[in-house]
Amino acid sequence: MASWLIKNATVVTMDDDGRVLPKADILIEDTQIAGVWPTAETPREAPEARQIDADGMVAMPGMINAHTHCAMTLLRGYADDMPLMPWLQERIWPFEMKLQEDDVYWGTMLGIAEMIRGGVTCFNDMYHYFEATSRAVLDSGIRASVSGVLLAFLPDAEERLERAIDFAAEWKDKGDGLLVTMLGPHAPYTCPNHLLNRVIEGAQETGVGIHIHVSETAQEMQDSMRDFSQTPVARLNDIGMLDVSPVLAAHCVHLTDADIATLVQKRVGISHNPGSNMKLASGTAPIPRLLEAGATVGLGTDGAASNNNLDLLEEARLAALLHKLDTGDPTVVTARQALAMATREGARALGMDDRVGQLKPGMKADLALLDFRQPHLFPRHDVISHLVYAARAGDVRTVFVNGRPLMIDRQLQGLDEEEIFGQVGNRLKRLVQ
Ligand SMILES: [Zn+2]
Secondary structure (H helix, E strand, O other): OOEEEEEEEEEEOOOOOOOEEEEEEEEEEOOEEEEEEEHHHOOOOOOOOEEEEOOOEEEEEOEEEEEEOHHHHHHOOOOOOOOHHHHHHHHHHHHHHOOOHHHHHHHHHHHHHHHHHOOEEEEEEEEOOHHHHHHHHHHHOOEEEEEEEEOOOOOOHHHHHHHHHHHHHHHOOOOOOOEEEEEEEOOHHHOOHHHHHHHHHHHHHHOOEEEEEEOOOHHHHHHHHHHHOOOHHHHHHHOOHHHOOOEEEEEOOOOOHHHHHHHHHOOOEEEEOHHHHHHOOOOOOOHHHHHHHOOEEEEOOOOHHHOOOOOHHHHHHHHHHHHHHHHOOOOOOOHHHHHHHHOHHHHHHOOOOOOOOOOOOOOEOOEEEEEOOOHHHOOOOOHHHHHHHOOOHHHEEEEEEOOEEEEEOOEEOOOOHHHHHHHHHHHHHHHOO
């Protein structure tokens, strides 16, 4: 059994008491955290454990990217500064029609390398060629929830849905539990009710959750009222989708009071994606009201075409800043709330809070060590404030997932970045003509 002892770190536990231990040790045994103690109280040395001296570093739970399309790294910077529908219809969807399975594999690998470098240890993905995404997850050692995207306008939509259901059943819990599967109907406006009903049935048959975009734009809200006389949230609730667990609803920008009450009552996990919402001018999600009402809100980057990176620390900062500006109230979305969204609340939104999102014994050993011996992180009045308002992805030095180091001292363990750059570069020659 492999074990590691991380010594002398400042540990941001994100546990129920919100404890920050100024100088503490973390013992990892096999895939789990076996102990977290103030350094002076560490009860035993584990002589067989490999040691990491984390003096000057901050340890935090690995972050959870609650909504992304990882392989869209291939489209980073390909189409910017456009409204959502022309952006999708004229640029993104035509590009995606040319994608082949291995393009998705290498685009996902690029995104995984970026996320590991930024302290993200788990991501929730929805995209084409979900088997390729899943292979990249298993080959890299990161944790992920993967769903295939379902769009009614694609040829053979019903057949694709059946394949996605088979995939969800066959691949769930592969890779020592690192891979979780879901069903991914793109959005209420791209999936008619008969397809959504089959998704619900499929989720019940296979015991997996559902990942869907909901109420992203004002147009979506208007069209839903015109076509169904219901908001998208009310429509999904009406057909029984919100009784599936977990349901991860991405965006939730345009909500009525009744929608908020429904999302709370049905314990729907919400992924707030402030960078994407700002870039596509989709609107400002009512996050302070959702938090006040007791909703479960995680944080997502969305795809790299609408962000344009997968840096969850940046997303936490955007979340903390955006809602202060929007409401004129500097007390809303505190640094603690923003960091919780990036960690334990993201885990809760995905139904993974029994495994990840906190640093405490019994949790899976998914964590990041950040180098705080830097001018922009000094002095240390408040470590959590620094993580949200001052730190950046490049400050992450070492990352563990499931007890295995995926990066030590900025060196990726197992992923070959030069190969990833080469593969992606070659594929783009065919994709962009
Ligand atoms: Zn999305």
